Amino acid sequence: MEKEYLKSTTQNYSKSGIDTIRIIYKYKSDLDIEVIKALGGVIDKYTYFPNREEVALVIKASECINGGIELTNLNDTLEIVKGLELELSISLGKLTRVDFSFDTLEKLEENKRKYRLFLECLDLKRRSGGVYETKKPIKEERRTGNLKTATKRQQTTVYNCEDKPRYAKIRLENRVEDIRLNESVEQVIKIELKKYIKELHKLEELVPMVEDFYINYLVEEYRRTIKKEFRTFTEFITWADKEQLILTERILKEVLKASKITTRFQVFVREFRRTRKESLKFTNKTEIKKILLIVKKELKKIT
Structure with a gap:
């Protein structure tokens, strides 16, 4: 109706x-x-x-x-x-x-x-x-x-x-x-x-504690799967984003840091979104509070 x-x-x-x-x-x-x-x-x-x-x-x-x-x-x-x-x-x-x-x-x-x-x-x-x-x-x-x-x-x-x-x-x-x-x-x-x-x-x-859990999980997954299931860091993030595992900016920042990739966070996000318009939609503690x-x-x- x-x-x-x-x-x-x-x-x-x-x-x-x-x-x-x-x-x-x-x-x-x-x-x-x-x-x-x-x-x-x-x-x-x-x-x-x-x-x-x-x-x-x-x-x-x-x-x-x-x-x-x-x-x-x-x-x-x-x-x-x-x-x-x-x-x-x-x-x-x-x-x-x-x-x-x-x-x-x-x-x-x-x-x-x-x-x-x-x-x-x-x-x-x-x-x-x-x-x-x-x-x-x-x-x-x-x-x-x-x-x-x-x-x-x-x-x-x-x-x-x-x-x-x-x-x-x-x-x-x-x-x-x-x-x-x-x-x-x-x-x-x-x-x-x-x-x-x-x-x-x-x-x-409790948001920071949840972020820590996701960061630890994704870092371990990246180290386990890179060069095996995923050729590049970008491929890994494409998968993680599709699975709704990158909830906040901090999660991506920490995973990027752990990957040893030299690209700055803002540059990576901009380039990632350039061909993936609907990707990396972050939430945050303020939205949860609201x-x-x-x-x-x-x-x-x-x-």
């Missing part, structure tokens, strides 16, 4: 909200799982009976409110939950998953380095397993996939939404699972949201 709404928005459009939640209820009466899955707002493929006395409802409130085009705030989400509880005669559910998301009109293909650096900083703070990228099938015109980092309890993903019926082109989603708090659904959402916002505080200060300020401001609007 052509998004008429976008004609009245600016490129700074952004919105945060709750994407999906999972609530486990105890019940006494017989519930038909197929009837439950057919209810508005319930995601049928994830809703299930954990055992004979519990049902896990996975709910996407935005499906009821705006057809899934935009995210929903806490109050709207809770209203949909209350409606489902009345329909099924269940109550006092336990929240075990919540997805907090941030939407923007930025395109992932043009901003991949920035969001990769953002996730790398978050991954470093969480001491998780690293950032990786999913790829779309070759037959698809736009092959830009999603960027992810995950721990056992949290998964943060930068989704490419250009092929989805949404206003957003990028969705930054933080999924929290295995929640064991015994507070009400509303209170648990507020607690988990506060934790996430706190986790983002001063995250940009996106963090925007994301935290928008997340606070959820409640």
Whole structure:
């Protein structure tokens, strides 16, 4: 669908909200799982009976409110939950998953380095397993996939939404699972949201450490592959740039220095770009700080 709404928005459009939640209820009466899955707002493929006395409802409130085009705030989400509880005669559910998301009109293909650096900083703070990228099938015109980092309890993903019926082109989603708090659904959402916002505080200060990791990796790769897989330093940088491994100017400067090539940094970049117009698009700590300020401001609007 052509998004008429976008004609009245600016490129700074952004919105945060709750994407999906999972609530486990105890019940006494017989519930038909197929009837439950057919209810508005319930995601049928994830809703299930954990055992004979519990049902896990996975709910996407935005499906009821705006057809899934935009995210929903806490109050709207809770209203949909209350409606489902009345329909099924269940109550006092336990929240075990919540997805907090941030939407923007930025395109992932043009901003991949920035969001990769953002996730790398978050991954470093969480001491998780690293950032990786999913790829779309070759037959698809736009092959830009999603960027992810995950721990056992949290998964943060930068989704490419250009092929989805949404206003957003990028969705930054933080999924929290295995929640064991015994507070009400509303209170648990507020607690988990506060934790996430706190986790983002001063995250940009980890940028130099992420750069160090990329520098060390690229220097080792250069020494391992030069004259074997790559004939020249320029060929190596062409590969590294295509793989989105040169996130910042500092990374390239240090790799250039380690290569013993005598060309000055600015000269190398100018000559490299002369025949590769769309190459070496750097991000930096300032850009990460800016996106963090925007994301935290928008997340606070959820409640």
